[in-house]
Amino acid sequence: MWDDAFPSFLIGLREGLEAGLIVSVLVATLVRSDQRARLSHVWTGVAAAIGLSMSFGAVLTFTAANLPGKSQEAFGGTLSLVAVVFVTAMVFWMRRSARTFSGEIKQKVTAALGMGAGVLITTSFLAVGREGLETALFLWTTAQAAGSSSGPPAGAAVGLLIAAALCWGLYRRVLHINLTRFFGITGAVLIVIAAGVLGYGMRDLQEATVIPGGTSYAFDLSAHLDPASWYVTVVQGTLNLTPQMTWLQVGVYGAYLAIVMTLFVRGVRGAAPAKPVPVGSAAAVAAEPTAGASAPAAGAKPVVLDATDVAGAARRVSVPLDSAEVEQPATPAATRAGSAADPDPDPDPGAGAGSA
Numbered sequence: 001m002w003d004d005a006f007p008s009f010l011i012g013l014r015e016g017l018e019a020g021l022i023v024s025v026l027v028a029t030l031v032r033s034d035q036r037a038r039l040s041h042v043w044t045g046v047a048a049a050i051g052l053s054m055s056f057g058a059v060l061t062f063t064a065a066n067l068p069g070k071s072q073e074a075f076g077g078t079l080s081l082v083a084v085v086f087v088t089a090m091v092f093w094m095r096r097s098a099r100t101f102s103g104e105i106k107q108k109v110t111a112a113l114g115m116g117a118g119v120l121i122t123t124s125f126l127a128v129g130r131e132g133l134e135t136a137l138f139l140w141t142t143a144q145a146a147g148s149s150s151g152p153p154a155g156a157a158v159g160l161l162i163a164a165a166l167c168w169g170l171y172r173r174v175l176h177i178n179l180t181r182f183f184g185i186t187g188a189v190l191i192v193i194a195a196g197v198l199g200y201g202m203r204d205l206q207e208a209t210v211i212p213g214g215t216s217y218a219f220d221l222s223a224h225l226d227p228a229s230w231y232v233t234v235v236q237g238t239l240n241l242t243p244q245m246t247w248l249q250v251g252v253y254g255a256y257l258a259i260v261m262t263l264f265v266r267g268v269r270g271a272a273p274a275k276p277v278p279v280g281s282a283a284a285v286a287a288e289p290t291a292g293a294s295a296p297a298a299g300a301k302p303v304v305l306d307a308t309d310v311a312g313a314a315r316r317v318s319v320p321l322d323s324a325e326v327e328q329p330a331t332p333a334a335t336r337a338g339s340a341a342d343p344d345p346d347p348d349p350g351a352g353a354g355s356a
Contacts, residue, residue: 005155006238007142007193011087012159014186015135018094020167021179022127028171029109041117045124053132060140073208076144080201083141084194086134088260091187095267138197145200145240184268191264195257196240199249206246218250 026042060079064072097104109123135156143152169175206214221243225232235241241253 005151005158007155007196008139008152009155009159010186010189010193011135011138011142012156013163014159014183014190015090015131015138016160016163017166017182019128019131019135020163021170022131023124024167024171025106026109026124026127029106033110038117038120041120042124045121045126046128048121049125049127049129049132052129053136056133057136057140060136064144070208073204074210076141077201077204077208077210079137080141080144080197080204083138084198084201084256087138087190087194087197090134091190091264092267094183095187095264141197141201142193145197151237187264188261191260192239192257195253195260196238198256199245199253200240202249202252203246206248211248213246213248216247218245218247220244 023042023046027039030036030039030042064075067075109120139152139156166175166177170177202211205211225243227233227236227243232243245253
């Protein structure tokens with residue numbers, strides 16, 4: 001039972017945590033905006049999204065149960081491929097947006113506050129509904145691969161409960177989790193599981209004669225391995241690797257795992273945040289000459305830095321000036337010195353003295 005539960009447990013934990021974090025951000029944004037009276041709109045959208053996800057899972061189960069043999073295999077294999085596409089896209093999206101999705105949701109909620117209850121309900125419904133549909137689809141495919149085992153529903157339930165507890169702890173600030181690392185580790189494990197689901201889907205399509213090669217086996221260890229042994233059950237339940245696999249299954253499994261895992265790991269390593277520059281010292285540092293920079297040319301006008309131009313100071317610290325920037329005119333402070341009323345930036349000293 002529990003050997004089949006691990007993939008569902010992981011998807012329930014990860015997707016549940018994503019959806020829970022979204023709900024937490026929605027609620028926190030309303031509370032901090034003193035809009036507690038509108039929390040019911042958020043919960044209405046969340047309840048509708050949960051209902052849609054459960055209905056979607058029920059439709060998949062009912063449709064598959066009422067199809068004949070080969071059509072059922074083709075239906076299951078096609079949905080397995082769709083599930084792999086959704087899970088792969090979700091893993092890469094979360095790796096890229098783990099640091100910014102909270103701010104994006106806050107912006108959407110803030111914009112929805114001034115547009116009525118319907119927009120706020122729709123915002124929460126769409127934010128949670130996408131996670132729910134992905135969860136329902138992937139859980140259905142893993143349950144199909146496990147057969148009649150009760151492991152997938154139990155694993156998904158445990159994962160969702162733990163995700164709810166983690167979200168509550170994060171919201172109450174009694175827990176601190178490195179979400180970037182969490183989604184990176186679970187994303188890598190999900191890629192391995194998705195590779196197995198892809199191979200299982202290909203096998204279904206071969207059994208439905210949609211794809212040829214159903215009898216071309218890369219290996220057949222069924223005579224040497226006991227399918228009921230605990231180690232075979234664990235490997236088959238978690239990775240969808242069976243003692244008997246076709247060449248297409250092995251090729252697709254290996255190609256997907258090699259390509260997707262390489263891209264994912266490379267992206268995780270390249271997502272290290274740059275070292276921030278202290279804004280408070282930016283203006284002081286910017287006023288100092290850059291190390292290795294050449295001295296200003298003779299006759300060149302110094303660049304005057306406005307004391308309030310902190311953003312400009314930060315840019316001067318973090319981005320070295322190139323030749324084009326050196327040749328640019330003075331900053332706004334120097335420009336204000338030679339305003340529109342005095343278009344000549346270098347007036348004749350004699351003229352000024354005469355006017356005095």
